Amino acid sequence: MxxxxxxxxxxxxxxxxxxxxxxxxxxxxxxxxxxxxxxxxxxxxxxxxxxxxxxxxxxxxxxxxxxxxxxxxxxxxxxxxxxxxxxxxxxxxxxxxxxxxxxxxxxxxxxxxxxxxxxxxxxxxxxxxxxxxxxxxxxxxxxxxxxxxxxxxxxxxxxxxxxxxxxxxxxxxxxxxxxxxxxxxxxxxxxxxxxxxxxxxxxxxxxxxxxxxxxxxxxxxxxxxxxxxxxxFSDPPLNILNLKRTAQGFEGEQGLSLKLPPFQNVPVDEYILGFRPHHLQIQGNAKDILELSGEVTVTEITGSESFIHLKWAEHDWVAHTQGVMHLPPGEKLELYVSASNCLLFDDQEQLVPAQV
Amino acid sequence: MRSERFHDALGRQLLFTLLILLIEVPLGVGIALTMPRQGIGVTICLVLMALPLLIPWNVVGAMWNIFALPDIGLLGKMLNGVGFDYNFTQNPFWAWATVVAMDVWHWTSLVVLLCYAGLRSIPDAYYQTSKIDGATSWQVFRYIQLPKMKRVLTIALLLRLMDSFMIYTEPFVLNGGGPGNSTTFLSIDLVKVALGQFDLGPAAAMSIIYFFVVLLLCWVLYTLMMRDETN
Missing domain, CATH: 3.40.50.300 (P-loop containing nucleotide triphosphate hydrolases)
Known part of the structure; x- marks a missing residue:
């Protein structure tokens, strides 16, 4: 039926x-x-x-x-x-x-x-x-x-x-x-x-x-x-990062080196890391945090929230934050994402399950 | 204003207008409905439809004059061949039939083109909805196509109404408003009075009445057709 x-x-x-x-x-x-x-x-x-x-x-x-x-x-x-x-x-x-x-x-x-x-x-x-x-x-x-x-x-x-x-x-x-x-x-x-x-x-x-x-x-x-x-299923678009699994951890463009505890056991290969705009924060406080930095291109303010458009290497990212943020274009920002909020995809673009 | 001659011309004019509207509008709508909606056929049909509109009035008259000649014209010869006593220069009925046919041939395309444009502006979703609901093609025409074509149809009707009052060249070229006075429409009569007899006073009066008749008809028609759109 x-x-x-x-x-x-x-x-x-x-x-x-x-x-x-x-x-x-x-x-x-x-x-x-x-x-x-x-x-x-x-x-x-x-x-x-x-x-x-x-x-x-x-x-x-x-x-x-x-x-x-x-x-x-x-x-x-x-x-x-x-x-x-x-x-x-x-x-x-x-x-x-x-x-x-x-x-x-x-x-x-x-x-x-x-x-x-x-x-x-x-x-x-x-x-x-x-x-x-x-x-x-x-x-x-x-x-x-x-x-x-x-x-x-x-x-x-x-x-x-x-x-x-x-x-x-x-x-x-x-x-x-x-x-x-x-x-x-x-x-x-x-x-x-x-x-x-x-x-x-x-x-x-x-x-x-x-x-x-x-x-x-x-x-x-x-x-x-x-x-x-x-x-x-993401609006603003999903933020994306290309990573390579090495013996030490994950490496990305611009000399980026990350530790991703939930994905410690994945085989050596190329991966795509995705995180939603509302998970990209400009203040870090949790433990399993990834530190990134980006350059502001535009900030959209909708009254109570701000959409900060950023550039990192070749990627365009959006950070969706609470509150009104006036950020001039070109400003460098420290960015934080909790590793548990990250989605990891393999080179076939399939989700890699996180180990809990 | 009591002139019988004027009344006759006016009567002929109204009859002619009524006839061509009754023929051209339904025929135009019908052709527009059967025209293809996509592909190379669209271009072919549109060009074919536009052709008569591009021909000058006097050429249309001359063409039909030759076409309809009872002894050598294709149409005249054929009609006589199948047993009709066709002669547009002697028989008022055939003269009328020829003038009407000529006008239909010349101007139906205008109605077709306007209606076709109206039809094309109906989103496909309307047809899908009616298909999903299981509506018959008559219902689609009656409840979707006709109401959606209403505005262009009004324009087509008004244009044809006004144009039909302007009819002059074709019957004039065909047989000068004859036989007798049988195809002497208002405009031909007006020219005869004004320029043939040089009676400028009565001719001026006639043309004023002529103008008001057209104005009145257009107004009545427009009001009728737009009635339920305004209230």
């Missing part, structure tokens, strides 16, 4: 949109598809919906192979980044439209439409046309239509991108709850890692047309299997 892909791929001319993907989404839960722009989220959704046919592989839903089945005959709903409503229908008619197509009688559909409108706070606007609504209300109408339809699979393709911040926060909170009661499998695509974390549920990270990892959101965030997943 879930949505599954077997060896799925999609190629348009020479361009690979989706590379061999095996994935089995859990039924009736909120799934987040997380990845940067052009990572294949929309392509994958179109395959899920059946709007496109895969080049190879198959799509299974509820134990049935639905690969060749027309979109019209699958029971699914989709909400887009643009606000898609029928321009000359009232809000009520818009929400009711999929039920009308299913040929439900007026008495059957009215309570469902009213309930959906109530959940999405649209009751006062039932007689308005979409162009008389605000952006948020228009998107609520589209969401209500998807909710009311009673689809088994609901695909939400970055539905909150075009809304302003306040509305986005509001809907972000409501969305998982709204669909939780319907029993539908929900797939929500987004580019923002913190959105995935706030939505909870399960997350599949995507990069370059591949699903890199799928699992409970917090697990994927804390224990990314590989560098691609860690990169996709």
């Amino acid at each position: 879930s949505l599954e892909f077997h060896e799925l791929s999609k190629q348009v001319y020479d361009e690979v949109h989706i590379a061999h993907t095996d994935l089995s989404l859990n039924p009736g839960v909120f799934n987040v598809l997380l990845g940067p722009t052009l990572s294949g989220k929309t392509s994958l959704m179109r395959l899920m919906a059946g709007l496109d046919q895969p080049s190879t592989g198959s799509v299974w839903f509820k134990g049935q192979n639905v690969t060749g089945i027309a979109v019209q005959r699958r029971n699914l709903a989709m909400v887009y980044q643009q606000f898609i409503n029928f321009p000359n229908m009232s809000v009520f008619e818009n929400i009711a439209s999929p039920l009308r197509i299913q040929k439900l009688s007026e008495s059957q559909l009215r309570p469902r439409v009213e309930k959906g409108a109530e959940l999405l706070k649209l009751t006062p606007y039932m007689h308005r046309k979409p162009n008389e609504l605000s952006g948020g209300q228009q998107q609520r109408t589209a969401l209500a239509r998807a909710l009311v339809k009673g689809a088994d699979l609901v695909l939400l393709d970055e539905p909150l991108v075009n809304l302003d911040y306040k509305l986005r926060e509001e809907l972000r909170e409501e969305l998982p709850r709204l669909f939780a009661d319907t029993g539908a499998t929900v797939v929500y695509a987004t580019t923002e890692p913190h959105e995935a974390l706030l939505m909870g549920g399960y997350t599949a990270t995507m990069r370059e047309g591949r699903v890199t990892q799928y699992g409970p959101t917090h697990e994927v965030f804390r224990k990314p299997h590989d560098l691609a997943t860690a990169k996709a």
